[in-house]
Structure formats: structure tokens, C-alpha cells
Amino acid sequence: MAVIRGGRHSNGHGGNGHGSGHGQRAGGAAPPAGGPLCPDCGANNAARARFCQQCGTSLQPTACRQCGSTLAAGARFCAQCGGAAG
Template structure:
């Protein structure tokens, strides 16, 4: 075993990982890893602000209070999705 392995506990077999090897999860590499946001179950609505799962038809997020109801673009009247920052039809910024 080299001196660096003794100082840092080595990468495989020991150290503070209790048996070595990769400890799972991993930044988006596997389902449930950091950065993966699973889709809401069975037609539920994910809040565009906090990603909490809400019932279909809910008007406000039960976690943070963000409106889930679609609104209309002030310039062209196109229905905007909840959480949209710009109109998909004309490009106007949503206030």
C-alpha cells in the first residue's frame, strides 16, 4: 500500500465507505440520483416553483402557494402554462 493510500484511505476497499466500491446515487447517473426529478405519479401536477406533487385540478401548490392555474399572455392572449417566464407564442415576458 502506498503512502497516499494510507493517508487517504484508498479508493477501493476500506476507507470510510465501509467496504469500498462505489456508494451509489451519484449526480444524475441513476434513478433517484441528484438532479433527477421523477415525474409526478398518475396525472398529478408538479409545482413549477418547488416541484411538490399536487392533485389534478389544484389551483395553488399545497406546499408553497404558487398558482397552478394557467394564465393568459397580456400581449396576445395565448394560454400560458403555470410557471412560464415567456409566452410561447409571441415571446413576451410574463409579469
């Protein structure tokens, strides 16, 4: 008989009791440590990744079109002049 707790069936079949498994790497290995987080999806990436391994978003900083300051990956506005980063 299955017992329902918090909307999940707990009958000892399948799963590991640690969520749905989405975002986990094959073999149960932890995601790369020390890499950048994706500004769009939040995925943890390898330290030297240029693009997000989950959604493909660029992880490289760009320059502000108005003042030339370096913009962090995913920034929508420049921290120096306030200009739009689009």
C-alpha cells in the same frame, strides 16, 4: 457503536433509511398521482389543485398580456410571441 456511511449515522435508531422524510405525507402514503407539478418547488399536487400544497404558487394557466395565448403555469415568457409573462 454507530457506523458512519456517506455522512449519515447507521446505528439502527430512527429513520427508515429512505432520506429525511421531507415531502412525504403522513402515514407513508404516496403523493397524489396525475396532478400538476409545481413550477416553483416541484411538488406533486392533487389532479384538480389550483394552488401548490407546499408553497402556495398558483397552478392555473394565465393569458399572455401581449397576444392573449394561454401560458402554462410558471411560464416566464409566452411561447407564441416571446412576451414576458410577468
